Amino acid sequence: MKENKYDEERFFEKYGEMPRSRYGLAGAGEWPALEPLLPDFSGKEVLDLGCGYGWHCAYAAAHGARSVLGIDLSEKMLAAAQEKNAAPAVTYRRCAMEDLVLPDSSVDIVFSSLAFHYVRDFVPLVQNIARWLRPGGAFLFSVEHPVFTAYGSQDWFYDAEGNILHFPVDNYYYEGPRQAVFLGEPVTKYHRTLTTYLDALLTNGFRLARVVEPPPPESMLDLPGMRDEMRRPMMLIVSAQKPA
């Protein structure tokens, strides 16, 4: 049974208070690093795995995508997406990305923002994506960084006075579920190594175009706590292509 945390009332409400939920793409710290890596959407068929509120679906549609299919496991997220980010070219569908069935060579761009760390098995998903994409198609995703998921708690290590000492890494090579705390709630996330994220693409027919660990944007460094984000990587962005 896949965990569907975002349909729990309390968690969903807290998620709704995050800057990225309230302000969309502009509220997401990684957006300045992510946007330049986005492919040209004009006339393209796009798939968004774990679309959430649908901000990226709306962006793709606004930038000329012919069709956008946004997939999410959470009914509440999809209702919010329909309300905030509906567009004629965009379809939202409730489905676990692991269970999605699509024809071979049927999409031009596969996108996923911060969702793959909820998926237990990455390699079969990558193999599906390789099949769904047309030759020459683009695959762009962000995910929580292996440094961020390895230990489990996703919290800093503090001294007795509550000052941050450093970020802990442990059990790095032991891939699998972690009981993380996100928005004060327990959530299962799956840790996997960088090798798995990148090498799974390289050994399943993808060509890597870019690999980026987005630091906090300069403009946000003076906001509370943002300078701490320079102390450990939290996200990984990977841009890949299926060779033409």
Next chain:
Amino acid sequence: MKENKYDEERFFEKYGEMPRSRYGLAGAGEWPALEPLLPDFSGKEVLDLGCGYGWHCAYAAAHGARSVLGIDLSEKMLAAAQEKNAAPAVTYRRCAMEDLVLPDSSVDIVFSSLAFHYVRDFVPLVQNIARWLRPGGAFLFSVEHPVFTAYGSQDWFYDAEGNILHFPVDNYYYEGPRQAVFLGEPVTKYHRTLTTYLDALLTNGFRLARVVEPPPPESMLDLPGMRDEMRRPMMLIVSAQKPA
């Protein structure tokens, strides 16, 4: 002035006691992960940056390389290489890899084992390597993992009883020198992010073939301390190609 730690008597002696110094490739924990990634050396012109004892130079020669140029900053290391790993096809030359001058398109394979973390500026070196390589040439290197170099000490974080708690990560996005302790001696190593290691290749004309964080080999897991090596990544191996 580049640090030349390996020419300090005490450090050089301690290095000589490491399994990889005494037993060569078989004594290096990453060898089982590295060897399958090595390109075909037959008839090739090979450059080894930071060749140390010359184990990889001898391996390339034994596997048919037409010529192998091993570069190192340390006189003592090169003397040891000449003694342990001389071969008709192999030339050892004393030179900092940052200062090396070679004709464009003059080598087929550039190799480097655990040496780039001693180099201050990675990008100019990558640009040189891209020029030195012939089209279709291979670039394979191992380096200390950014998780391992970020904090500085390269030691675990322990509890009051001396038990390992976890590995500390800090100052990840602040690239630059770290005062590491290696073999009980202070050594300057340069931390850089994974983004820099990989994206510098992708944005300077290389195609990534493989990215591997070698875990300790199964066969060594029961040796003292080896199971701890499952708790954090220590090395990164990158295999790349200059497009033909």
